Amino acid sequence: MAFRVLFCSHVVLSISLLHFATFASSTTPSVAATAEEGKAFYKEAEALLNWKASLDNQNKSLLSSWVGDRPCINWVGITCDDLELGVTRLNLSSFALKGTLYNLNFSSFPNLLTIDLSKNSFYGTIPYSIGNLSNLTHLDLADNNLSGTITPRIGNLSKLLLLHLSRNNISGRIPPEIRQLTSLQNFFWAIYPF
Incomplete structure (x- = not known):
């Protein structure tokens, strides 16, 4: 009788360990995935908050919802499809924002599809780093005060469908790298000659 009880406890212990091992192995990837997602959200939030802090408008009341580390939850102008x-x-079109794009860390947004910053008062040049947005399909920077020439890195945006840069102070020639944008369907670009 004592042998049976000992044997039964051993079986129960084995089953419990097996159950624990199965549970641990099935939850470990999702815990790791959740941790990675958390890091990505934090990186995006940090990039957006740093850029917001760099803007000239000290009254950034229109971006007052940008707090915390979860940009996908109720941040105005931010969309997360998944x-x-x-x-x-x-999408911050017509937000009366003033500043540059230099402090927006584009490499923090690997899944960004659309940027619409039209109808604001952004100035300076379009940063070289915009070429890091390999998934971008829509780029609308029209109706700002952007100047200088266009970076050749614009040619890296191979998935771009729409490029709208009209009504800025951009000068120079269209860079030959524009030919690399084989998906481009809508191209609005009024350039002032040198």
């Missing part, structure tokens, strides 16, 4: 992908759209 929470696992993070920020996919940045």
